[in-house]
Amino acid sequence: MTFTVRSLRPDDPWDAESCAAVRRAAIPYLVCTAETLAWQLAHGAAGQRLHRFVAERPDGTVAGCIEAGLVAGSTEPGQGFVHTAVAPGATGRGAGSALVAAGEAYLAGLGVRRVLSWVADAECAARFAAHRGYARSRQARFLGLELRRAAFPALPDPLPAGVTLHRVAEFTHDLRPLYEADTECSADEPGAVPVGRTRFPEWLRHNWQRPDWNAELSSVVLVDGQVAAYSVAQTDGVDRYWSGMTGTRRAFRGRGLARLAKLAALRRARAAGYAHAYTGNDADNAPMLAVNRRLGYTEVATEWRCVKRL
Template sequence: MPIIVRTFRPEDAEEVAAVRTAAVPHQVCSPEAVVWDAFRSPEAMRRRRLVAVDEDGRVTGCADTGIDVESAESGHGFLLTEVRPDARGRGAGQALVAAAEARLASLGVTAVHSWVADDGCSPGFAERRGYLRGGPVRYLALDLADAVLPEPPAPLPPGTELRTAAAFTGDLRPLYEADVECVADEPGDVVVAPVPFEDWLLLNWARPDFDADLTAVALVDGAVAAYSVAQVDGRDRYWSGMTGTRRAFRGRGLARLAKTASLRRARAAGYRHAFTGNDADNRPMLAVNARLGYRPAATRWRCVKRLPPR
């Protein structure tokens, strides 16, 4: 029987989370986050997840599609396709990509951005379908249970203090402004523009896998200087969603201070495995992670395909 591609349903969440974890073992994924992404993302993203179903009704693959709301230029979209390893080579990936590209084209997308694993077959699969390979993204892993994490300096540098994101519940705009500035300086293929505050809340603060108590913020003289975002699966896996330092405070070790504080909190809360990802050109953050004990886990390639304008 041919592969059936259809729109994601809430009852698919457990299977989709299992597919994503099997396909990309270093990512942190939960059924709750899968449902949230599908139905609570900002309207401007026009996000839709597709699933591939085999003859037995099992979900064997998924594709996440939508508009890149952080792009300063129109026409940029994203496509992330994942197929369960034991179901590869049976047409699920090809069917998902074809359906996803048709949808993106109907939304006016002319540049489809994707990320493929450096596994010996996925880059070739993408290139045969017209995707041009860009730069690599490094994924790193840390055995959090046994990691030797430094104690915060005592005392902290003058004017410096550590808080959690939960302390900003009454006014999240300082965190928003810091994130907008830091994201703008991230390496990548797209010139970014600030997302509206309400969309930022949906993409970050309101996520079910975001943990405000584990997210660490470093302040200098009362101003947000650096932060490290924590996303968790509610069991034993922790992901650094973003770590950044505002331009005026760089070069003082504040990113490392914030990330270490977040990791120590996560370990105390029972999380055993930590993961993160950095563009290969982001040498400062790669150096921070190496000093904290992270080791290479996988590589993915950024890819882009140009679609003809409709």
């Protein structure tokens, strides 16, 4: 089949929804909405230079999409990414190849020398990536939890001395303490690209002004008035919940505070009517994988971070 590869039209609601539908079908354990896709193109980090292409069938329907851009905040210049999704019924017909070629050409024009991509841990996906010069680097595990059937423990009552539990919505007048905690925790996360400190205005826009991040469900744990741990909620407004980031500051680790923050967020998500919870961790992030499994998450998918030199 012949596909036409073109830029996604962010002001076209049908175009954004078609792209989001492909991503939901191809990667069902991620939260993706048309509103967020359009918002990212219009308001995302300027340094990312994000661009999206779609592969269009002759009848005008979208068979696949790709996003390409620079790794924002990377301390190494020339780092870029491509993330490809093809509708399950359209694989093996050339849409993925055409999209990757378009994404790589766009990155080459930005001076990218090293491209990163997430590739499913499946034989066909591995062959596709290897044939195009991508080599496996790091592994990530995606875990899922059916909220309506989850046997969550009750929240501790009373909480340990000095510990208080809050919603992020209570802190929207001043999110800088959460920014400092997130910056510290993110620096300790295993990853393929070293990333420097993000400036507060950029962090605020990327984390709390995008439409799918939910301050009402997100949790913050304070110890003696200081932000000690947190769990960020991302939702599709329908039935799907994603843990965007959960972390504990170094001085407070080993006390079960990340689990407390995440448990509170999950319980609120269930009460709000969300049915499916997902999260993802680097395969080497043993502490967080252990927290998630204790909460009842089970593995639903594995992906590889793959790297190519342009």
